[in-house]
Amino acid sequence: MAEHATERVVISATPDRCFAVSADLGAYPRWAADIKEVIIDARDEQGRPQLVTFRAAAFGRAGRQRVVDHFSWSSVAARTAELYRGLASA
16 A cells, blocks of 8 residues: 655745756755755756755655656746746746
8 A cells, every 4th residue: 555645834925946956866864854965966957956865754754755857847847937936827
């Protein structure tokens, strides 16, 4: 059986600020309680994380996950900002 959890948060910030915070992967342990460590293993030519290892712990379990960026950061930024702007205007 798959485990599932949800959480809802209201954020009083601009879409651009939300994206800036969510794009700062190295800062996740400071504000995301379940993320215990983030290691930026590789960066692209513009300094953006390209290969990242996350260590997380939740529900009494811990684990490590390495994430490879297979997508364009600019397209992710555009889609994320668009989503936040839509939510802010709703």
